[in-house]
Amino acid sequence: MKKILVTGANGQLGSELNVLSMNYPNYQWIFADRTKVTLDNLDLLNTQLESIQPNIILNCGAYTAVDKAEAEKELAFTINNLAVELIAKYASENNVKLIHISTDYVFDGSSAIALNEEAPTNPINVYGESKLAGEIACLNNCPDSIIIRTSWVYSKFGNNFVKTIQRLMQERESINVVNDQIGSPTYAADLAQAMIDILESSNWVPGIYNYSNEGEISWYEFALSIKEFGGYNCNVGGIPSSSYPTPAKRPEFSLLDKKKIKAIYNLNIPNYKDSLRKMFI
Incomplete structure (x- = not known):
């Protein structure tokens, strides 16, 4: 039985994979939070990987505090x-399948x-710079890996835009949301299933x-859909x-072309509205 290691187990994507794992008993699932797989301590991380000895790694763990990253580069x-x-080197040396999330x-x-996947990269904040550096390191050290770029991730787990807007709409009579940043949301449950x-x-x-839900919207339009449902x-x-x-600048347009993965x-x-509706059921 193949052993799957999921890093970032308590995050949105890790949590959704945990839910879906019940449907796939043909794998031995290991869900590792930061105590089991310590991404900020490289010496310990290497020891942990050697101890777990996975056949597959789904690297969902990341530093995702976009604004804080400006001060915590x-x-x-x-x-x-x-x-x-380090994970990519381990995967390459031990014939481990690796899917890394960007x-x-x-x-x-x-x-x-x-x-599309060949579009020129040019991050405008520290978070984006660190994730691009991770992509390059991943492919350089494990050319057999798969990297999935995603956007605007939300879930019923963790902290995200949808849950923040839900809370604000219950607390306030009116809110303002930026309307000039364009992309598409990603329901973490959909991305987990795709993986x-x-x-x-x-x-x-x-x-x-690339993977995100279908649709081209602004954060403002996303908030209107949250209000509707x-x-x-x-x-x-x-x-x-x-x-x-x-503190961190955001890209004004980051709609992902999904033709390749499809x-x-x-x-x-699914369309973003269909997936958002599922979260509200």
């Missing part, structure tokens, strides 16, 4: 780059069309893939990013 790079490099924040947001579908496929094609009475206003300054793995990717 070293920590962000340790987790998002150096730990990935982000749309590797792009600068200047595109006007959906970004398992890749594992279950007999077709392992290394390289970079939640039945909230809160008024929602759209504002430019300049009216909501944050073609190679025959995935049926």
Whole structure:
């Protein structure tokens, strides 16, 4: 029986994989939080991997505090780059299948069309820089790995935009949400299923893939959909990013082109509204 190690077990994606793992008893699942797989301590990390001896690694663990990363660059790079490099080396040396999760924040947001896997990268914040460095380290050290770039991840688990907006809409009569950042949300349960579908496929094609739900929207439009499904009475206003300054700049346009992953793995990717509705059921 193949042993699957899932890092970042308590995060959104790790939690959704944990739910889905019940449907796949043909694998031995190991869900590792930061005590079992310590991404910020590389010496310990190597020892932990050798102790677990997985056949497959789903690397969902990451430093994801986008604004905090501006002040914690070293920590962000340790987790998002150096730990990935170590995991990739381990995977390569031990014939371990590796799926590593990356982000749309590797792009600068200047595109006007959906970004495919060959689009030029140019991150505009520390988080994006650290994740791009992790992608490069992953492919350099384990050319047989699969990297999945995703965007705007949400889930019923963890902290995310959907849960924040739900809370604010219950607390306030009106809120403002930026309307000039364009992309598509990703329901973590859908991405988790896509990762398992890749594992279950007999077709392992290394390289970079994009995955998000279908649709092209702003955060403001996303908030309107949350209002609709939640039945909230809160008024929602759209504002430019300049009216909501944050320590880290965000790409204005980071819509991901999913043609490659759909073609190679025959995935049926749901529209963002259909997946958002599922979360509310």
